[in-house]
Amino acid sequence: MTPFTYTRAHDPASAVAAVAGRPDAVFLAGGSNLVDHLKLGVATPGEVVDVTGLALTGIEDGSDGGLRIGAGVRNSDPAADARVRERYPVLARALLAGASPQIRHQASTAGNLLQRTRCVYFQDTTTPCNKREPGSGCSAIGGYERYAAILGASPACVATHPSDLAVALRVLDASVVVLGPDGERRLPFGELHRLPGDDPSRDTTLAHGELVTAVELPAPPPGARSTYVKVRDRASYAFALVSVAALLVPSDAGDPRDAAQVRLAFGGVAHVPWRATRAEEALTGVRLTDEAIDAAVELELEAATTSEGTAYKRAMLRGTVRAALRELSTGERTLR
């Protein structure tokens, strides 16, 4: 670990000023990702600003029937919160599918969203990686690609975003509250993360020193059901090969497979939590048969690029979307 100075921030504005004023300063929240990167040499900050003492730890009802989750709330807390379990099951399920119980007690809301990719080359400082060392090349292309992106990747980077929470927030149309040197702003959740393009070193659109202070959830659509289905190499405590966050509003018609609205977001396939808008459009007003679902997923994947290491993700994604929508339409939970 390279030497750094440590400061404990006592209010959000001074935390922002401390990091914004120093290019090599970073925020420290739960530490479950940053401390690992300090050990690995992936992160070499000159100053660490601890934000765990800030009063950002509440889960509060919003005036519009929504919910506001503080940036410092530990991942285990929303997962156990009765309001989240009742109104946003996809959020509770996504959190419960992530990491381990110990890490969920440690990791914060904002830290979860800002965690870095688990691409093995990003975490190995002996190998080229454009995200860690811009211009050095991408070792994953033609290398170990099992966890690589198939949508929105670039010749510079095929990393995937590792968060489960982010996939759920993408389908819930959440907002992110950000404090910067010039004050507070709100951005739609879909504008937080960015595709790698020719600058994969930047995971998000945030400026250096901007601090996420909360995530805001709008009220769910009346009658909405939602869930999160994650496929892993082992039953628990592993990152997603693919995952699906799904929200469905049943129609008034008799058949449970007829939906008034379908929303889908995919994890494990892109540099960002991927909102599958083309698949959603294809499934609007259509009976959710396996054939219709497969066709919608294939439509979303028209722009996908797979390799020998990632070719399996196509079929796995079709099956996972089927499982998620079957659970929401008929109540039959076939995949956990």
Added chain:
Amino acid sequence: MTRTIGLDVDGEAVRIEIDVRTTLLDALRERLGHTAPKKGCDHGQCGSCTVILDGRRHLTCLSLAVAHDGATVTTSRGLAALDEAPDAGPPADTAEPSSPSLPGADPADLPLHRVQQAFLDHDGLQCGYCTPGQVCSAVGALAELAAGQPSHVTDDLSGRPELSDAEIRERMSGNLCRCGAYAGIVAAVRQAAGS
């Protein structure tokens, strides 16, 4: 850069000056002599460094000690103090009185938490290296279950989760055992939950 921090470890208040880069695990083991939490992977992937930190099970390898100034830490060595109905330990007429300062005490004199006794009863270990983390994790898991918190395998998010082997396996999934004593660990947690 160094800082002085205070911790309560297994009932004993301590103050130490540390390099701010020191993990909580290294502070406990290398500076304070609390070797109950083990360094397995040191990257948050195995759970062997698990302690109860301010009431919740927590990894110490991914935590900077300086960020936990003032925290209360319970390692597997001090777990019995958390037991609502602690095992009486060895019979009073054969046991030496245990020292109030835990690091100096003979482990055989320390009382056992019912989870620790259950691990012995069910052979929930072979080499024992992961066991201090396993028992701390199990104590946390049972508290979470008692509080009605759901897990990944809980089918009905609106109800209270019921104790089952599937629930135990999922809730203990943050602790790996290279000896493969999982069958005994599940049985031990099931026993501790019922007692």
